[in-house]
Amino acid sequence: MKAPIPPLLCALALIVISLATAQPLIVAAALLGALALHHAAPPPHRLMLRIALISGLFIAVLNPFVAVEGDHVLFAGPSFWLIDFEITSEEVLYGLVAGARLAAAILSTSAFLRLADPDRTQALASRVAPRSALTVALSARLAPTLRRDASGLRETLRLRGTGPERGRRAAIRQGTRLIEPLVASSLERGIDISEAMVARGYGAGRLTRLPEARLQRDEQVALICGVIGLVVAVVLLAGVAPYDIYPLADPIATRVAIVVAALTLATSIVAAGALRTRP
Amino acid sequence: MTAIVTNNLRFRYAADAPWSVDGASLQVEPGEIVLLEGESGSGKSTLLRVLAGLAPAFHGGEAAGEGLIAGVDLRTAQPAEIAQRAGFLFQDPETQVVMAEPLRDVAFSLQCHGAPAETILASARTALERINADHLIGRRIDQLSAGERQRVALAAVLAPEPAVLLLDEPTAQLDDDTACELVGELRRLADLGLAIVIAEHRHDRVGHLTDRVIGLRRGSLVSPEATVPLTPLMSAPASTGLPLVTLDSLTAQRGDRIVVRHATASLQPGQVAALLGANGGGKSTLLRTLAGLEPTPSGRLIVDGRDLTPAGAESRVPLVAFVPQDPGRTLLCDTVRDEVLLGPRTLGCDLAVAEQMLAALDLVHLADRNPRDCSVGERERVAIAAAFALSPQLLLLDEPTRGMDLAHRATLVRLVREHAARGGCAIVVTHDLDLARACADCRWLLVDGQLETAGETP
Numbered sequence: 001m002k003a004p005i006p007p008l009l010c011a012l013a014l015i016v017i018s019l020a021t022a023q024p025l026i027v028a029a030a031l032l033g034a035l036a037l038h039h040a041a042p043p044p045h046r047l048m049l050r051i052a053l054i055s056g057l058f059i060a061v062l063n064p065f066v067a068v069e070g071d072h073v074l075f076a077g078p079s080f081w082l083i084d085f086e087i088t089s090e091e092v093l094y095g096l097v098a099g100a101r102l103a104a105a106i107l108s109t110s111a112f113l114r115l116a117d118p119d120r121t122q123a124l125a126s127r128v129a130p131r132s133a134l135t136v137a138l139s140a141r142l143a144p145t146l147r148r149d150a151s152g153l154r155e156t157l158r159l160r161g162t163g164p165e166r167g168r169r170a171a172i173r174q175g176t177r178l179i180e181p182l183v184a185s186s187l188e189r190g191i192d193i194s195e196a197m198v199a200r201g202y203g204a205g206r207l208t209r210l211p212e213a214r215l216q217r218d219e220q221v222a223l224i225c226g227v228i229g230l231v232v233a234v235v236l237l238a239g240v241a242p243y244d245i246y247p248l249a250d251p252i253a254t255r256v257a258i259v260v261a262a263l264t265l266a267t268s269i270v271a272a273g274a275l276r277t278r279p
Numbered sequence: 280m281t282a283i284v285t286n287n288l289r290f291r292y293a294a295d296a297p298w299s300v301d302g303a304s305l306q307v308e309p310g311e312i313v314l315l316e317g318e319s320g321s322g323k324s325t326l327l328r329v330l331a332g333l334a335p336a337f338h339g340g341e342a343a344g345e346g347l348i349a350g351v352d353l354r355t356a357q358p359a360e361i362a363q364r365a366g367f368l369f370q371d372p373e374t375q376v377v378m379a380e381p382l383r384d385v386a387f388s389l390q391c392h393g394a395p396a397e398t399i400l401a402s403a404r405t406a407l408e409r410i411n412a413d414h415l416i417g418r419r420i421d422q423l424s425a426g427e428r429q430r431v432a433l434a435a436v437l438a439p440e441p442a443v444l445l446l447d448e449p450t451a452q453l454d455d456d457t458a459c460e461l462v463g464e465l466r467r468l469a470d471l472g473l474a475i476v477i478a479e480h481r482h483d484r485v486g487h488l489t490d491r492v493i494g495l496r497r498g499s500l501v502s503p504e505a506t507v508p509l510t511p512l513m514s515a516p517a518s519t520g521l522p523l524v525t526l527d528s529l530t531a532q533r534g535d536r537i538v539v540r541h542a543t544a545s546l547q548p549g550q551v552a553a554l555l556g557a558n559g560g561g562k563s564t565l566l567r568t569l570a571g572l573e574p575t576p577s578g579r580l581i582v583d584g585r586d587l588t589p590a591g592a593e594s595r596v597p598l599v600a601f602v603p604q605d606p607g608r609t610l611l612c613d614t615v616r617d618e619v620l621l622g623p624r625t626l627g628c629d630l631a632v633a634e635q636m637l638a639a640l641d642l643v644h645l646a647d648r649n650p651r652d653c654s655v656g657e658r659e660r661v662a663i664a665a666a667f668a669l670s671p672q673l674l675l676l677d678e679p680t681r682g683m684d685l686a687h688r689a690t691l692v693r694l695v696r697e698h699a700a701r702g703g704c705a706i707v708v709t710h711d712l713d714l715a716r717a718c719a720d721c722r723w724l725l726v727d728g729q730l731e732t733a734g735e736t737p
Contacts, residue, residue: 001380119383138377144421145373152609155572155592159601160611160622160665163593181611184651192374198337199367200377200435201391204359208390210383210399 001117009226016233029261033268040272056103063095225271282474285346301498317495319656323478332361366436372428406438426457480684529578542730553715556725570601600671607658633668
């Protein structure tokens with residue numbers, strides 16, 4: 001687990017870069033960078049990758065059928081209601097860029113959440129909103145416990161002779177039956193934790209803030225990469241390497257775009273290497 | 280200075296409720312370990328909560344009498360103020376942890392007490408070292424065992440260096456070895472001057488290291504009753520005909536991992552097996568597989584001549600009944616009676632058996648109460664009664680005596696033997712060797728995923 005600032009900056013930089021421009025090379029570099037960060041983070045890898053890919057592909061496939069723009073017609077079909085079967089290469093490119101942006105954002109965010117030490121992240125957030133930060137941290141910690149409780153309740157029902165119902169209505173009825181004990185169980189857990197916190201002295205006064213530990217060398221490297229990434233993002237926001245897809249897509253492989261994409265990818269890979277968690 | 284002094288201390292949860300703590304006058308000196316012993320629901324936990332200032336401040340209710348804990352007046356002090364002098368360790372380590380990593384979690388206690396920032400991490404480390412838990416630093420708490428978590432929780436309680444330690448059934452979630460280690464640590468801490476009060480109905484686990492035992496009956500302090508050890512109950516010899524239960528090369532898996540390979544064993548009608556083995560060895564997984572809660576990758580389970588292998592848990596009841604670990608957390612109904620009767624009602628079994636089980640497990644006076652208003656031990660009994668109420672042929676019990684007082688442990692042994700005398704079988708997973716000796720005819724040992732069934736009763 002790492003100090004939260006370096007992975008936060010790296011993830012933020014990749015998200016902003018992918019949103020700041022529609023230049024396909026740069027967005028692709030941001031996506032590859034997010035993938036590198038994602039692989040550097042602890043598991044679950046496959047689940048998050050699947051979510052990112054499905055979401056990205058959905059947008060990429062959907063866009064040509066809902067957008068009515070672009071000059072290079074690839075397929076001329078009819079339009080009815082919101083669906084447009086006239087597909088242009090610009091619509092396809094825009095869809096791919098939008099899908100890549102979404103996938104990059106999902107992968108970067110999940111990588112940050114898995115890389116950053118939750119306790120240090122909570123400490124960082126508590127500088128702004130102490131109670132909310134603690135509540136969120138506790139909720140996140142309790143989620144697996146509640147999932148276990150829910151599964152235990154379902155098992156108890158089976159052990160009393162009620163199996164999983166067939167049919168939507170019956171399944172809903174059965175699910176409804178578990179809501180009350182599940183809510184009661186989560187409230188009980190909440191009360192137990194509150195009591196334990198009071199018994200530990202929480203609420204006596206202001207919490208002492210722990211001094212933030214110094215960044216390790218690998219964290220410092222990732223921090224520098226994150227800062228470079230953010231500078232690149234600001235430069236792109238300022239209008240360097242402008243790119244338009246509609247009505248006609250600009251040329252992709254410009255010198256500036258190649259340089260920015262290479263810088264984005266290089267900093268992400270270096271950051272991922274520095275943040276990589278070893279089993 | 281005396282660590283705890285109370286005089287006629289009383290507490291009740293509501294103005295019209297009976298006193299849960301009734302006239303407790305108690306004195307505990309530094310360095311002393313006092314064991315509060317009593318049945319489930321006798322008021323042990325409530326007394327500890329009153330001493331920690333959690334009742335009535337956190338729970339509401341009405342308190343009377345006087346008490347000083349490490350010099351702090353219970354009538355006027357807030358729980359947070361008392362917390363600086365008296366640490367409180369709860370039964371369930373799951374609900375005591377706030378942070379994700381042990382050192383940070385222990386540090387949280389010190390942060391709450393306003394310790395200087397620059398000393399916190401060093402003090403937290405020292406607290407973990409004091410109880411030999413510093414090797415856990417850097418690991419994720421959600422990946423620790425129950426025993427390790429309880430150690431972290433103990434370190435968190437000890438970090439602010441309280442003068443008094445209050446422990447509410449600290450070993451209930453732990454196996455015998457881990458409980459023994461924890462109790463040994465407590466003795467060491469007491470020898471360093473800490474006053475310790477432990478509420479525990481497993482007298483056998485902590486009794487030998489305590490200085491004094493105080494009994495609690497219906498909220499009043501009394502002399503402790505003599506502990507009656509569990510004695511094996513005589514039963515008719517098992518018949519030699521066809522086995523009632525057969526495990527035929529059965530494999531059990533947890534997630535993707537095979538944990539028990541080709542288990543082959545059988546039980547004659549009236550036989551009870553104690554399933555023993557190391558922690559994490561697959562005992563619970565095997566029982567869950569037999570109950571139909573986990574898929575069976577290979578092999579067969581035959582009960583009363585029927586191959587139950589393809590059937591799910593809901594199709595195996597009432598032939599097979601299962602009480603999992605910590606069943607009190609997953610009760611479904613609004614009253615104890617409804618909970619015990621749920622299975623028999625669903626399956627059309629004889630409701631009279633369920634009523635008998637309510638009586639046998641001392642639950643009649645709680646029958647109309649919500650199970651969540653019952654103590655931990657009472658809830659466990661509710662779940663056990665619900666399993667017995669199905670009149671199963673094969674009864675599966677996973678650590679049934681965790682959190683159970685000695686009197687009800689004896690009742691459980693009697694019920695298991697009566698079940699066997701009626702021709703039923705039972706498999707009991709337990710670390711409690713006394714229980715295994717008292718209720719089982721044979722020992723099944725799970726070693727490295729292999730089931731050895733040749734053993735005599737331990």
